[in-house]
Amino acid sequence: MASYPHQLSGGMLQRVLIAMVFGLNPRLVIADEPTTNLDNLVERQILELIRSQQRQHDTGVLFVTHDLTVARHLCDRVAVMYSGRIVEIGPTERILERPAHPYTAGLLATARSLEKRDATLYEIKGEPGATSWAKRCAFSARCPQVTDRCTAMEPTEHMVEAGHSVRCFNHAA
Numbered sequence: 446m447a448s449y450p451h452q453l454s455g456g457m458l459q460r461v462l463i464a465m466v467f468g469l470n471p472r473l474v475i476a477d478e479p480t481t482n483l484d485n486l487v488e489r490q491i492l493e494l495i496r497s498q499q500r501q502h503d504t505g506v507l508f509v510t511h512d513l514t515v516a517r518h519l520c521d522r523v524a525v526m527y528s529g530r531i532v533e534i535g536p537t538e539r540i541l542e543r544p545a546h547p548y549t550a551g552l553l554a555t556a557r558s559l560e561k562r563d564a565t566l567y568e569i570k571g572e573p574g575a576t577s578w579a580k581r582c583a584f585s586a587r588c589p590q591v592t593d594r595c596t597a598m599e600p601t602e603h604m605v606e607a608g609h610s611v612r613c614f615n616h617a618a
């Protein structure tokens with residue numbers, strides 16, 4: 446209690462923060478990249494701590510991450526965002542095993558390529574954020590499945606199955 450923040454390690458600071466947050470018994474916690482700059486072991490401990498506190502307090506946790514492995518281990522549902530919009534949302538297992546949006550599929554292919562330590566890493570071509578959503582799909586300049594319709598109008602949300610939806614013309618009725 447008498448320590449200053451600069452006297453604590455990154456992992457200790459996160460533990461203090463988690464104690465302060467869950468001590469308030471919140472209904473929802475927004476955790477934005479809470480394990481950035483932590484080593485793998487401490488990261489796993491912090492994620493386990495958040496998970497156990499979430500169960501103990503029956504709290505909703507909105508977890509913001511770039512790490513799909515973290516999402517797989519921690520989240521019941523995943524929302525994938527591209528250029529400021531949710532492009533796919535659904536149960537974690539379904540999205541990670543059977544992605545419906547080409548961007549999600551590209552992210553997973555990149556993660557697999559990293560895991561396998563491929564000599565040439567898979568990459569999603571093009572620049573992120575180079576195209577807006579104005580009367581088109583913002584992912585159209587990078588999408589391997591782009592058609593004329595994708596550059597003529599903005600895709601709306603379509604159901605893939607119960608609880609799983611995607612913003613892509615591939616799944617339009």
Ligand code: SF4
Nearest residue numbers: 582585588595613614
């Ligand atoms: S709407 Fe078209 S460009 Fe956008 S993700 Fe789907 S197929 Fe690709």
